[in-house]
Amino acid sequence: MDETARVPADLLGGHPRMLSEAAATGRLPGREALDGYRAAGARAAELGLPLREMVDAALSMAEAVVSGPSDPGSSAPGASALRGSGSDPAASGPAWPGPSGEGQAKGAAPAVLSALRRAVSALMEGYENAQRLAIRQEEAARREFVDDLLHGRADRLAERAEHFGLRLAESYVVAVARPAVSVRAVDTGPGGTGLVGVGSDGTGPGGKKAAPDEAGTPGLRDSDPVARRIEEALVARFGSHNVLVAVRDGLLVCVAPGSLSAATGEFTHHVRQAFEPGWCVGVGRAHRGPGGVVASYREAGNAIELGDRLGLRAPVLKAADLLVFPVLLRDREAIDDLVTTVLSPLLEARGGPEPLLDTLEAVFAVQGNQAAAARRLGVSTRAVTYRLERIRRLTGFSPDDPTQRFTLETAVLGARLLDWPAQPLGPAVRA
Structure with a gap:
């Protein structure tokens, strides 16, 4: 099937006329035309059209221009192949500059190829920029969701949880990993202690600002490649709708269903491979619902803190094995x-x-x-x-x-x- 038939007419409707003008006059597309190509690429990314189809359509139209002369009284070569085109292609889509005159395309291949190269480059630039923007927006939404989830803020939590694959009625286990850094605990108030990690913004557990002598060495950051590699490995094995991995308060957090018993072990395995010696993993108990995720998260962080206080040498600390210590502190x-x-x-x-x-x-x-x-x-x-x-x-x-x-x-x-x-x-x- 011709790739041009899959591309909406409003995306590349002015492309054949630009190529015909380049063949006739040798004029390259200007800033306005290139901006139109960038906008078309961005729109294609938003519509979910493969970039390959967009580029193939642009190349097919160039072949039609180079292969023979255009008929001044008809549509530009290749325009009729666009999906949904039944009128003048220049009447829709971005403001493509009109031709200063139609002429024979034969023998004008160098000019057409030069114009095509610029057009395709702008098209790809717009497409890639739109994809990067979408990724940044998704990451921002993910960070916001993780913050709300781990702090128990229930506003629209169920709606967003479905997007990230969490079924909040089930039980979940949270594991947190701390790299080998000098990080001290921050007291979060009566009846409990907070996580030991300090975020890249200098805040401790619960968003509290860490004191200068408590900040220690910063932990992981959201953009840390180590965190991304561990997330990709877990998603590759368990699927994106079964595990949620994120950086929070300088710690690497993994949320997994309680029924997926292998997830915390796999998480620990990749932490062992990626982190320098001195790392520690805390594992909370399985709890149900949004409040259960918060409880498991706090248990995992408290397990690491108890290990620091007691001088425990085990790299993996399970809250279930340390239940006596919160009893003592109560x-x-x-x-x-x-x-x-x-x-x-x-x-x-x-x-x-x-x-x-x-x-x-x-x-x-x-x-x-x-x-x-x-x-x-x-x-x-x-x-x-x-x-x-x-x-x-x-x-x-x-x-x-x-x-x-x-x-x-x-x-x-x-x-x-x-x-x-x-x-x-x-x-x-x-x-």
């Missing part, structure tokens, strides 16, 4: 009292409490194996034994006793959560 007075009662005697130790706290953490991490704890700490087994005895004498608690071990380990975890002893506990509790 009763702040009780955890303050526990830390003060059990661990405050360590403040009297020579060299401070930190070496003893580190020893307890290492011993608990290896289920009481003192030799393994010594290797983790880089000290001798004898030094670990001495420190544990010192802890027993100061606090009255020993990790060798099952009941005391639980109390001691909970107190150590609470101290890390509260950043004790660097952050003193409330005076009312200590009193």
Whole structure:
């Protein structure tokens, strides 16, 4: 089928006459004509016409002009092949300049080819500019949707969710990845903590402006090629309507259906390949509805923050595995009292409490194996034994006793959560 038959007449209606004029006079298309070609290319992109068809149609009309003379009393060569053309092609579409005179096209191929090259170049420029604009608009809409989704703003959320393939009645899991950068947490208020990432605009979780000493090194940006590669890999495997990947607050966020269990594992796999050592992934639990996405997002970010506070070495932290820690933080007075009662005697130790706290953490991490704890700490087994005895004498608690071990380990975890002893506990509790 002739490609010109697929192109609406209002897009290239003036093209044959411009070519005929170039053949007759050698005149190249001016600024007005080139602007018309750019507008035609942009319109073709908006209509979804393939660029190949537009270029083929333009070339076919040029062949008709070069192959023989035009009849001054009829339409320009090639014009009748345009879809929907039943009248003068110059009467529709962009304002193409009219011919100064029709003449024989034979022997004028160089002039026609030069004019054709400029015309096709302008046509392609308009088409590509329109496509780039459409991509930017789609990315802006996607960023806005992700912001609204992760912050629980429900205005028109369901309508836009369908466009991006999310069925909000289902349960979704959110995973967030933080690159190996120096990023500190920002407190988001009572009852919870925020994500640890800081966005490229300097804002922390929830849009709060990070303090200068909290900003650290910026995380990912919206245009980061690493984020785009991971998104493309996930879309290639699961489809664009099954995963949503975006950058938010300097973190790479992946939203996937709870039923798609392989998605978070695949996300982590690509993060491991793309990020430098030191990366961390937090995975929230599956929740239903728009509010469920927000809850899972916060859980994933809080998992990373808890890992930082507790010094956890695992690169993948699941909120489901860390449920005990939010429970501890909910009763702040009780955890303050526990830390003060059990661990405050360590403040009297020579060299401070930190070496003893580190020893307890290492011993608990290896289920009481003192030799393994010594290797983790880089000290001798004898030094670990001495420190544990010192802890027993100061606090009255020993990790060798099952009941005391639980109390001691909970107190150590609470101290890390509260950043004790660097952050003193409330005076009312200590009193």
